Amino acid sequence: MSYLPESGAPLSHYVSTTPFDPYSVEEMTGEQSRVYQASQLRLMWWKFRMHNLAVISAVFLGILYLMILIVEFLAPYNLHTRNVDFIHAPPQQVHLFDKGSFVGPFVYGREMKLDMDTLRRVYTDNPDKVEPLRFFCSGDPYKFWGMVEANTHLVCPAEGGQFFLLGSDRLGRDVLSRILYGARISLTIGLIGIVISFTLGIMIGGWAGYHGGWFDLAVQRVIEVLQSIPSIPLWMALAAIMPITWSPMLIYLGITAILGLLDWTGLARAVRSKLLSLREEDYVQAAQLMGAKSSRIIGRHLVPGFMSHLIATATLSIPGMILGETALSFLGLGLRPPITSWGILLTEARSVSVIVFYPWLLFPIIPVILVILAFNFLGDGLRDAADPYK
Known part of the structure; x- marks a missing residue:
């Protein structure tokens, strides 16, 4: 049950079971009128800000994404500064x-x-x-x-x-500074990847759900094949074929494209199932009779009707991409120096002896865990806020 923040009463308290006469506004209280006249976004915002974990996660992620804009200023040292007299110095x-x-x-x-x-x-x-x-x-x-x-x-x-607030690594480089620089890569790779996945999922899933037929059958078979392959071996195979002569920027774009191209299947299925139920609505048939093209009907009439669900789904997909990049880089098949990400930093802690003697090299796993949890809590809050039955 959702509650109106100012009064503490549930939204259903302001919804009358008797037919509503728009000309008898004087019969409604101020709070009831405010709820009736509120837009969908405002109702979502009221419900979202009552989800405390989601609000805290949104603030936390907002601070992180603002920090990556000024990483150079926040880091005590340059990314490549070495202090040879302080190799493996503890925090x-x-x-x-x-x-x-x-x-x-x-x-x-x-x-x-x-x-x-x-x-x-x-x-x-x-x-x-x-x-x-x-x-x-x-x-x-x-x-x-x-x-x-x-x-x-x-x-x-x-x-x-x-x-060295978090210690130094085997080359005497500050771990805190490298974590801050790595955040810029690890956090943005999820955003760019979700743009690719979001675009493909809406386009392919929307076309399959709206038109159906042989295209829908072909898309469903492709999705089933991709989802039947274990993710990490598939990522590794695609990452391994990238030439070693590529520049770090091309490697970054290649890893981002791989993660985005393999993550669209779940979103495409969600869009397809939604459009299968909406394409028979009266307003869709009215748009067809008026001569609207399929792309316009999908983009202007159908997709906006469940955009809140898509946003929540996209929010929950970003952690998977961050974990994918971290796993590939940890296995040595992802990003390569001089680019630094949290996955690359964790490659220093692949040995048990290193973990025993220099446990501070595992500190990069802490922001990974916090960011994944924050995105999951944020996605749960957005999903609950977008659900009209809650």
Whole structure:
């Protein structure tokens, strides 16, 4: 049951069972009139914002997608900056007080010793070496979106110091900075892939559902064949045929196209089943009698009628694409350096020994889990808001 946010009463409370006379508006209360006159989008918004997890997820994802616009500014280091004196350095703790006095955000300097028995680098904090963090500071130079030269960062280590909030990798590169840069690739690959999948699903599913016949039979057989093949082996086979001579950008576009071209089947079936039930409606027959083309009837009359369902379905499909890219990159068949994604970062943690000695290299899995959960919660909220029976 859906409730009107301002009053706490269900929407059905304002819907009378007696026939409604549009000329007797004075018989309706202000709240009832507001519900009767509300658009479909406004009713969806009222129901959506009562889904707390969906609202929190939408805010979380909105912040993430805004962050990827300014990744270079947010990252403490450049993507390729190496600190050879701090290879596999563990995460540093940020402190505010030193010996009882307030200093502000700072980290202690580190000293490294080589353990001759295990040949591991052992890092210890030096409490006598306080390194205050700098904010809105000049640091590693970078090209903003590969075009504008800049060197301003949100936070930087002290002059001559180091700051590894999430540790460093085998080349001494900051894990936090690489996670932030990887978010730009991993998050956008899902959006671009869903555009391809969305377009193919609506076009193919809409044409099959509206016209039927041999085209519908052919589409259904193709969908059944594609859905019968395990996803990961199929992704691997298609990704493996991409030439190694391709540039990183072509590889990125190729992986995106593969994920989009293989994900349209579920959406196409949903569109087909919906159009099979709607094509017999009176307004469709009226449009046909007026001489409207099939493409116009599908695009202007049929698809908008269940666009809310399509949006919810698309939202639930994005996590699958993000996981697909992560899996391919983790297996070494997806994106390739110098492009960085969360899947590429996780390739550093493929060995059990690495996980045992350097567990912070698994930190990239945390944003993957959070983003997948957020998209699922958002999709559930949109689906419930778009359902007229809830």
